[in-house]
Amino acid sequence: MKEKIRIASGQGFWGDMLDAPVQQVRGGQIDYLMLDYLAEVTMSIMQKQRARDPRAGYARDFVPLMREILPDCVAKNIRVTANAGGVNPVGCAEAVRDVARSLGLGGRLRIGTVTGDDIMGRLDEFLSRGIELRNMDTGEPLSQVRDAIQSANVYLGAWPMVEALNGGAQVVITGRATDTGLTLAPVIHEFGWRADDWDRLSAGTIAGHIIECGAQASGGNCQYDWQSIPDLANVGFPIVEAAPDGTFVVTKHEGTGGIVSIPSIKEQLVYEMGDPHEYITPDCVADFTSIRLVDAGRNRVRVHGIKGRPATEFLKVSISYSAGYKAVGTLVYSWPDAYAKARAADGILRARLERLGLRFDQILTEFVGANATHGRLAGEPSADLPEVQLRVGVRGADRASVERFTKEIAPLILTGPPGVTGFAGGRPKVEEIVAYWPALIPKTEIEARVEVTEA
Amino acid sequence: MKIQLTKLAHARSGDKGDTANVGLIALREDYYPLLVREVTAARVKEHFAGVCRGAVERFELANLGALNFLLHESLGGGGTLSLMTDAQGKTFSTALLRMLIDVPDEEARVLGLGQ
Numbered sequence: 001m002k003e004k005i006r007i008a009s010g011q012g013f014w015g016d017m018l019d020a021p022v023q024q025v026r027g028g029q030i031d032y033l034m035l036d037y038l039a040e041v042t043m044s045i046m047q048k049q050r051a052r053d054p055r056a057g058y059a060r061d062f063v064p065l066m067r068e069i070l071p072d073c074v075a076k077n078i079r080v081t082a083n084a085g086g087v088n089p090v091g092c093a094e095a096v097r098d099v100a101r102s103l104g105l106g107g108r109l110r111i112g113t114v115t116g117d118d119i120m121g122r123l124d125e126f127l128s129r130g131i132e133l134r135n136m137d138t139g140e141p142l143s144q145v146r147d148a149i150q151s152a153n154v155y156l157g158a159w160p161m162v163e164a165l166n167g168g169a170q171v172v173i174t175g176r177a178t179d180t181g182l183t184l185a186p187v188i189h190e191f192g193w194r195a196d197d198w199d200r201l202s203a204g205t206i207a208g209h210i211i212e213c214g215a216q217a218s219g220g221n222c223q224y225d226w227q228s229i230p231d232l233a234n235v236g237f238p239i240v241e242a243a244p245d246g247t248f249v250v251t252k253h254e255g256t257g258g259i260v261s262i263p264s265i266k267e268q269l270v271y272e273m274g275d276p277h278e279y280i281t282p283d284c285v286a287d288f289t290s291i292r293l294v295d296a297g298r299n300r301v302r303v304h305g306i307k308g309r310p311a312t313e314f315l316k317v318s319i320s321y322s323a324g325y326k327a328v329g330t331l332v333y334s335w336p337d338a339y340a341k342a343r344a345a346d347g348i349l350r351a352r353l354e355r356l357g358l359r360f361d362q363i364l365t366e367f368v369g370a371n372a373t374h375g376r377l378a379g380e381p382s383a384d385l386p387e388v389q390l391r392v393g394v395r396g397a398d399r400a401s402v403e404r405f406t407k408e409i410a411p412l413i414l415t416g417p418p419g420v421t422g423f424a425g426g427r428p429k430v431e432e433i434v435a436y437w438p439a440l441i442p443k444t445e446i447e448a449r450v451e452v453t454e455a
Numbered sequence: 456m457k458i459q460l461t462k463l464a465h466a467r468s469g470d471k472g473d474t475a476n477v478g479l480i481a482l483r484e485d486y487y488p489l490l491v492r493e494v495t496a497a498r499v500k501e502h503f504a505g506v507c508r509g510a511v512e513r514f515e516l517a518n519l520g521a522l523n524f525l526l527h528e529s530l531g532g533g534g535t536l537s538l539m540t541d542a543q544g545k546t547f548s549t550a551l552l553r554m555l556i557d558v559p560d561e562e563a564r565v566l567g568l569g570q
Contacts, residue, residue, distance in 0.1 A: 022559065040472075041534050108518050137472045223465040224482075263465065263480070266519050268479020273523050274468035276514050305518075323536060364531065366536040373546040375506055377553050393538030436470065436534045 012037040012214025027253035034182040035082035044320035044434035047151040057088035100455035101106035112169025116448040133439040148321040157282030160448035161185035166450035180208030202286035202308025203246035218267040219258030231257025247304040285309040312441040325402040326397035328393040331408035332422030339381040341417035342390040360396040466548035475544030481520040493556040551567035
């Protein structure tokens, strides 16, 4: 057994720095590269793309990335775990296989595909058997939005990926797998941890939580003394050095920018946290109140002491459903009286929408530059503000009404308060809203499928 | 004396659906008890009046010198439903750091929090 393995984070979301994974592969020694592409809203975006093109629906950036780094990965035996498959992992794996062959790597690596997360075709069966898939936030039964559902995927954990790694996969592509599983799977595979070793599984899960958002653990978006964080232009993404006993060190490659420090790790630990005593994944329930952090030198933080409890009997389900339309329009008002002008323009716009008889579920007005982020906590806007952006959004079930709204923004330039600009982008676009419905399902209902094939 | 949280803590915030979470981390270990005492769920609910329409829950992480707050019904429906600029609650962290708390002068002096 190896004494330690190095797992590098290469992507914190779909749209993250394209060259970060390349830097991780070439900037120093690593054993694994984990790539997290899926935020909650990402599945619904991919769903829309697959509806337009049945071959799409996965993180397209992943394919050119593989073209760039696969030769290095094969040469250095770096293995990749990625939830790049989105709503179409098989299509994604095929595209990667094509890339491998075109690079002359056919027959030199195996690709693992994890499926079984897609339960769209089984929803009616579940509902008819009394599995209600109630919304975890609101308690509403799924039947309320049944006809509007566009996708339904279970969050699979680390074990199907472990099976793919055990089967020799160099690249493991999943659909909706947990972000933390992408890091936990390699550690389980290397160190042979048992499925009921809750403390160690929790340690691997917390290691995954720390690096799943990429540079957000290594100096990016870090409030603590942010002005002293060096060279973010060349920020090094985080790396976990995991040991068989469940302890690990968070670090980054030598010669890169950013910082790995106790404050940077603490900020990432609390990110998107619920009840810290029970961070629930398919693999375990990790206790964030047990984490101990120790400064282990420059850009090195040692993490130990982690405790966990048995996994629950449920898996989380991510369901997306069509929830109407929205559009957001903006205009910029300049000094003097920028805020007063923007407010007046908003009043005029709302009066016109009213006169047109348009009905929306919500109209939201914000004044960017005055109080869009902190609301009344920002205090009364100064009369001397150099400029204010008026930002008005509407949301409703009727597409035509939202469309009509988008045509009422530009007229304000010639028919409203003076000192206005910022309409170069044209009319706002109407967006279909694909909303997120979190639910739980008994684990016994779900079977992940793992396939490992020669490229 | 009144002290703004930005002198005592750093923070990061994010979202889960329509709930914003704010992790508030003491800048120094000896500031943590002050945060525990003063930055209660009720104070945070009051601070975010008009923004947070649901309950505020608070969790303690003494091991990290941190408090975690969940602000329910705060993100205009959350995710893709929200029309807000900050639909993901990313700036709730700095909004919380605006809070002023009361610290007895003597305690402030001991903690080195003079004017």
